[in-house]
Amino acid sequence: MVKRDDEILQSLSDLDLSPTMEKNARDKYAALSKYLGEHGLDSDFYPQGSFLIGTTIRPYRDGKDHDYDLDVLAILKRKKADTDAKSVKNDVGDCIKASGVYSDKLEKEDRNCWTLKYADISDDVGFSLDIVPSVDENVAIKQDIVNSGVSYSNAMKTVAITDKEAYSYDWLTSNPLGFGDWFIAISNQHLSNAMKTKQYSNLPVEIRMIYASVEKIPTYYYRSNLQRAVQFIKRHRDIYYDRSRLSKDRPSSILISVLVADCVKDNWYMSVSDIIHAFVIGFNSGSISIMRGDKILNPVDLRENLLDRASESMMNNMSKWVSSLNVLMNIEDERNFKQSIHNDVNSRVFSDAFAKPAIITPTKPWKK
Template sequence: MTTVTTNPFLAKSLDSAARSLDIPPGKYQEAVERYTAVANWLDAPGTTLKPHAPAVTVQGSFRLGTVIRPVVHGKEADYDIDLVCRLDAPGPSMTPRRLKHLVGDRLKESGNYSRMLDKEGRRCWTLNYAEADGVGFHMDVLPSAPGTQTTLLAAEIRGVPTIFASHAIEVSERRAEEQYIWLPGGSNPEGYALWFESVNREAMLREAPLQRRMLYESNRTVFASIQSVPDALIRTPLQRAVQVLKRHRDVRFAGHPLETEKPISIIITTLAATAYRGEADVAAALAGILERIEDFATSGIILHDGDRWVIPNPVNPGENFADRWNDAGSKRAEAFFKWVAWARQDIAVAEADASETGTRTKVAESLGVSAGASSGTSKSGTPVLVHTDTVPSVAGTSHCRPPLWPVNLTHRVDVSGSVRRSMYSAKALWPLTDRPVPKNYAIRFEASTSVSPPYDVKWQVVNTGAEATNAGPGQLRGGFDDGENTNGRVRWEGTAFRGTHWIEAFVIKNGVCVARSGHVHVKVR
């Protein structure tokens, strides 16, 4: 089943914003020329590499068609290009160190590449290109060798089709100054790209004819004919969705305390492709992808066994993309699900706007772009347009009444909230988080408790700020209200006043308050 959206302007606004993040056709051609030159240099006759039959392929977001300008420290950064240099005839004496330095030494033999070469990375050699137009590239070259028969068999035993598993490679990893190992489990970027393309194939066939013609008409100085427009510049709803999600992540975590824990691109790309159901536009694709990610317990695209999170690599199931979520003290899982809620909120707010201009503006704000920007035009180092939700902090609360019952806290009660478009709406737009909720929405609160029935849940709502104060008698609230449903566990409230407010649940059993949730703050902008 595919997802549909109700705002006719949303898909167009998202697609336009994604185009502004994409690499322009002219800059794409420059990138192709750059990495083709590197490939030719590595494979030149008469060199130390030539006997090893180096095969250079482009991988990563350039290969997948999901490339965007990265955001680093709140500024537009250079494009990243990933190359894999596979030595197809490494020989029995090949060690991880020798593999790494065969490629690095060949790059250093070029005067140009030697000047552009960064210090040795853990797995890659990085070339830094500074372009005259201020939009540069970082090119990561990954030395590799063919995967072993053991690696291939392990992938096939786990159900990976041979067409994907056969592209596995061995990768050198530098652990210390002179300590190199073969990366445990190897890697398979080519197999991953083929898997992604298999998910994307039907949409690509549907989108390619019209997009190829449009790209040719607007870039006649770049392409000689319609047929010369490469598939790499066609964008399906899945590819646009991945671009939007990656950019949204970069913008929403810019300067956030969890910025270093933000979701990595391979997780976003894998989950998006796994959750995609062939939706015909980017708005529907995003809505469906985020809904299935959030409902991972049902969709099964994220595995959670006790305290362990697993997002398997689809072409190497022994590799867990979420492995670092399980590190002691890690907040990566928290950051991921917080971001999913933010993304759902921003899309829902844009969808709720009835005008084309309003929809376009809200989408642009959430992605840190200008509403009328064209693709890839801003120079590296340009500050990103990060939209901040400023809400007054908690104001005076002298109107908050103390509990009406004796208090003996022997149990727990937790409160969750989901934002709705209106009171008693069946559809949850996004879960309540620490991000502000727009005015004139509704929130459904629900209490879950360890107290055994029978009991009653009472709710205390405390509004603060100038708007609630000026609204008239009683609008600051502060008393106690009954809930709905069994035992009063549900409470509905509207978001009428700008400011920071709170709600708290009290569980009453035999006339005694045996559990209270503490303040659940709600910011309204």
């Protein structure tokens, strides 16, 4: 019998962001927020993307693992009508550049963010913090999102992030915090108290000393079966597309997270493998509710099609990748399942599945 969930969880053990590194990253962006505030840039910092929803996985590119990429939203306390995207982006960047602590960690300006690189944080693995400057979005746009069918509480968290193309700066409407609320609400349906208790006992002592009980520890230290399923699917995607030399067609993490969460939003306490199967079946049949014909809608802005820039080749390759994932998940032999995970997810696990069983010659009876 294949113990799929046990083996999936083992394959993720050194790919997930460790609790120690999670705390380190949160401490660092809190310190940066404090620094900006002390220098006239009052702001609120929040994790966003995979960092927020607990689905961070170690990046895999060009045949090897890389440092973690963590996204952080910096919401400046300015009215959008009283400022502009260029000022918001460059005020944050200039403040970082002026710091003796942060300037040497600053990478080249990216389209939506400023990147700070922290190397060798733990076991020769580091992370980057992508700081995304933003302001609160205006009321008219939020109302449009409500009118599209999104809940008021989610729509009100919409922000305007800065977007640089060539030498021009503009705004993009985005709602990473609302998306986080949407995803985590579904994620909690697949996280039992027994799972929390088990995970709490495996946390590093220094973190358990800070939080005296299972109930008091922040939920971002726990992982639900939904979060684990998304991590496994993302890792399989990364290796599949890298080996196939199709990185440009690789579906985004938000697209995967939306599809996987939406297909199990009406269920409770599903296993990791059952969630992965539900995603494969739902995608292949087009029955996931967020899939509308040739569109996949953003659940926190139903005006937005997440496939807006997707080419025909991208969709064809995505179907081939999901078929490959389906093949892996339907392997019935435990040894073959472990070998496939070793090959297609994490080569650091299940090496013993390739060992040939030793042929033992029976000992002959002693002759007098």
